[in-house]
Amino acid sequence: MADRLTKEQRHRCMAAIRGKDTKPEMIVRKFLFGRGFRFRLNHPRLPGHPDLVLRKYRTVIFVNGCFWHGHECCKYYRLPKTNTAFWQNKIERNKRRDKEEQSCLATMGWHCITVWECQLKPKVRERTLESLAYTLNHIYLEDRKVKTYDISDESETLMAAEPEETYGKPE
Numbered sequence: 180m181a182d183r184l185t186k187e188q189r190h191r192c193m194a195a196i197r198g199k200d201t202k203p204e205m206i207v208r209k210f211l212f213g214r215g216f217r218f219r220l221n222h223p224r225l226p227g228h229p230d231l232v233l234r235k236y237r238t239v240i241f242v243n244g245c246f247w248h249g250h251e252c253c254k255y256y257r258l259p260k261t262n263t264a265f266w267q268n269k270i271e272r273n274k275r276r277d278k279e280e281q282s283c284l285a286t287m288g289w290h291c292i293t294v295w296e297c298q299l300k301p302k303v304r305e306r307t308l309e310s311l312a313y314t315l316n317h318i319y320l321e322d323r324k325v326k327t328y329d330i331s332d333e334s335e336t337l338m339a340a341e342p343e344e345t346y347g348k349p350e
């Protein structure tokens with residue numbers, strides 16, 4: 180293989196690295212599946228096509244590469260020494276898009292969790308995954324608590340006066 184790639188080759192190479200079944204994502208999928216969490220992959224109709232969608236938990240998970248998504252203060256986010264401005268621009272754009280998509284998802288009533296590639300390195304992986312499972316269970320319980328609260332703790336007049344859209348949750 181030539182050590183100098185053409186622009187096109189480099190592009191394809193990077194696209195492959197960024198591709199769907201990248202290793203960090205597989206780690207998360209395997210773990211969650213093993214713990215009994217069920218999910219959909221790359222939901223086509225949600226902003227940003229989240230890597231995993233857990234409907235029951237109203238949660239979407241993004242497994243992000245530290246370079247492509249510009250993980251701040253992370254040693255894996257280092258700009259290349261050549262074409263620095265190009266990469267900086269590109270990654271700034273990615274970050275802006277991530278932010279927009281996530282706030283869009285949030286207004287649709289989805290919880291957004293981002294798992295960074297560096298959080299899945301062998302030394303910290305177990306802790307990351309455990310806290311992911313913990314967070315999901317917490318979200319589930321909190322969602323249920325909100326529902327219970329709506330029904331039992333509010334008086335009927337208050338309930339009637341409260342428009343449903345206030346809660347902004349899907350379904």
Ligand SMILES: [Zn+2]
Nearest residue numbers: 245250253297
């Ligand atoms: Zn990172």
